[in-house]
Each structure stands twice: as C-alpha cells, then as structure tokens.
Amino acid sequence: MASMLHPSQGSNPYNLKPGEVSSGTTIMAVPFSGGVVLGADSRVSTGTYVANRASDKIAQLTEKIFCCRSGSAADTQALTDYVKFYLQQWEVESGRPATVKVAAHLMRKICYQNKDNLSAGVIVAGWDPVGKGQVYNIPLGGTCIEMKCAIGGSGSTYIYGLTDALYKENMGKQETLDFVKKSISHAMARDGSSGGIIRTCVVTEGEVAREYIPGNKLPYGP
Known part of the structure; x- marks a missing residue:
C-alpha cells in the first residue's frame, strides 16, 4: 500500500531507486449525523505485481x-499496533474510553x-461521546487535520472531482x-x-458494522 505517488519526468516515472517498488491503495472516511463510514480497497501491490488481493x-x-x-504495509501495521497498545494503557489509567481526537493525535x-x-x-475515524463521529487525516509527514471527507492513497487522485x-x-x-x-x-x-x-466499516454509538463488496458487484457507474 502507499500514499499518493508523485510521478516525475524521465523513464522512471515514480523516481524509484534500484531495488525499490511502488505500491498503491484507496482509503476514505466520511462522518455523518450519527457516526462515521470508513472504506478501503483490498489490493496490496509491489510495482506491477499484486502481492495480496484481499x-x-x-x-x-x-x-x-x-x-x-496507506503507505508501506509494514510501517502502517507497526504504527497501528503501537497506537492500539498505547490507547489500551491510556484507557486503563484514565478509567474511560479514549476519544477519536486522542487516538488521532497519538498517531500524529x-x-x-x-x-x-x-x-x-x-x-483515523470513529465515534465517541464527546465529539460524536469524527475523521482525522494524517498524511505523510505527520500533519493532523480534522476533515468532513477524507480520501487518501494513489487512487484518491482520480476521484477528487467526484467527491467534491x-x-x-x-x-x-x-x-x-x-x-x-x-x-x-x-x-x-x-x-x-x-x-x-471494497471493505467498509460503519461506526455509531450503538454498532460497529463491517461489510465487503466483491469485485463483480462494485457500484461503478453514473
């Protein structure tokens, strides 16, 4: 997986060093009146080779x-493991559930x-009693921005007009x-x-509902 790729001129459009590979993904999260919806594709690629399709x-x-x-699969898996561990500690010490804002700024x-x-x-997105449904975008570099519609990954460059x-x-x-x-x-x-x-996750006060849409049933079209 990867965040946005930035093509450059020349025969090496992704400016890769020898031995390196490019990869991509599409991730998205949007808050609504009662919670948030998260979504992502499932392809993990290394250059032109698909390493994991689900x-x-x-x-x-x-x-x-x-x-x-999105980004390096190894990096993001390590990040989420660290943040999950620290949030568990925080909840034990404070005696209350962590808020989405705390989780986002810890990740940042x-x-x-x-x-x-x-x-x-x-x-980072979710629901808590303080801020209700919230979405925080943390791109490369560690900026943290609360957004009403967050998209990321290489696929996001194709859908800015559509989401707008x-x-x-x-x-x-x-x-x-x-x-x-x-x-x-x-x-x-x-x-x-x-x-x-496509994998989706709907988070509200009363439920966490996960779903997947197979590749032959994608809602592509007008």
Whole structure:
C-alpha cells in the first residue's frame, strides 16, 4: 500500500531507486449525523505485481475507533499496533474510553517523530461521546487535520472531482455508505494499484458494522 505517488519526468516515472517498488491503495472516511463510514480497497501491490488481493486496510484501534492504512504495509501495521497498545494503557489509567481526537493525535505524534523513516498516510475515524463521529487525516509527514471527507492513497487522485461533486453535509448513514462505496469503486476502476474488493466499516454509538463488496458487484457507474 502507499500514499499518493508523485510521478516525475524521465523513464522512471515514480523516481524509484534500484531495488525499490511502488505500491498503491484507496482509503476514505466520511462522518455523518450519527457516526462515521470508513472504506478501503483490498489490493496490496509491489510495482506491477499484486502481492495480496484481499488485504484488510481498516485496522481497529479501540472498540469505536478505526484507522485506514496507506503507505508501506509494514510501517502502517507497526504504527497501528503501537497506537492500539498505547490507547489500551491510556484507557486503563484514565478509567474511560479514549476519544477519536486522542487516538488521532497519538498517531500524529508517532508519525511526525519518525517522518524520515516511515512511509505512512493514515485516516483515523470513529465515534465517541464527546465529539460524536469524527475523521482525522494524517498524511505523510505527520500533519493532523480534522476533515468532513477524507480520501487518501494513489487512487484518491482520480476521484477528487467526484467527491467534491457528490459530497453533501448532514447525509444519513445509508447515503454516506453509498457515497463511500461509489467513490472507491471509481478509484479502483482508474488506478491500477487499487483493486480487489471494497471493505467498509460503519461506526455509531450503538454498532460497529463491517461489510465487503466483491469485485463483480462494485457500484461503478453514473
């Protein structure tokens, strides 16, 4: 998996050093009136080779907080493991569930302190009693921005216009879920590094509902 790729001129469009490989993904998270919807494709690629076609890029940090991963699979798996461990400690010491904001800023701190050694762009999203449904985008470098519609990965470059056109504030759960599915399916159709199935996760006060949409049933089209 990878965050946005930046093509450069020349015969090596991704400016790779010998022995390195490029990879890609599409991740997305959108809050709605009662919670958040997270979504991701499932393709893990190394250059032109698909290493895993059914990867799960939505990692659970706490009961109601999740993280969409893009970048180096090894880096983002290590990051989510660290953050999950620290949040468990925080909840034991404080005696209350961690908030989405705490999880996002903990992720931001680790990403920023190790920005020269990590290739990781993540979206932290979830529900808590304080801020309700929230989405924080943490791109390469460790910036942390709360957003109403966060997209990431190489596939996101193909759907900025689509998400700008379709996004509406105060959408309901089903409308938000349909919006996420359609956006990711369009990114998968255009980006060769994104593909497989779509995995989604809906987080509200009363439920955590995960779903997958197989590749032959993607909601691609007008």
